[in-house]
Amino acid sequence: MSESRMCDEVQAQLPSYVDRSLSRVRRRLVGLHLRRCQDCQRAFSAERDLAAGLKVLSAPAEEPPEGLLDELLAQAARPGVKGRAAVPARGAVSGARPALSVALLVAGAAAGTGVGYGTWRGVRRLRRR
Numbered sequence: 001m002s003e004s005r006m007c008d009e010v011q012a013q014l015p016s017y018v019d020r021s022l023s024r025v026r027r028r029l030v031g032l033h034l035r036r037c038q039d040c041q042r043a044f045s046a047e048r049d050l051a052a053g054l055k056v057l058s059a060p061a062e063e064p065p066e067g068l069l070d071e072l073l074a075q076a077a078r079p080g081v082k083g084r085a086a087v088p089a090r091g092a093v094s095g096a097r098p099a100l101s102v103a104l105l106v107a108g109a110a111a112g113t114g115v116g117y118g119t120w121r122g123v124r125r126l127r128r129r
């Protein structure tokens with residue numbers, strides 16, 4: 001078997017090697033090849049990083065905190081803080097009135113939730129009548 005053929009073989013088995021589902025014999029062969037092949041070592045690091053990244057993504061602790069959107073909506077809806085809530089949007093929408101910026105902020109946040117979308121659809125349905 002040529003060297004590059006061996007590399008193809010090894011790299012094809014890297015996912016199983018990383019998640020330890022490879023048989024002991026194959027695992028040993030891959031390990032031996034990795035020790036003397038830099039190309040496959042690089043591929044191995046990439047595969048390992050990918051597996052680690054996927055683990056982080058699927059971990060419950062990494063999900064955005066529940067209620068963050070509710071908090072944002074509550075803050076934007078509170079009459080007293082309208083001016084302050086509009087500050088980040090004011091730069092992006094130059095010349096727009098603060099109240100309009102808040103409305104855009106709320107609409108954007110509400111569209112991101114199922115409840116917000118439902119409300120929005122309900123409002124549209126009411127207006128059509």
Ligand SMILES: [Zn+2]
Nearest residue numbers: 007037039040
């Ligand atoms: Zn190799």
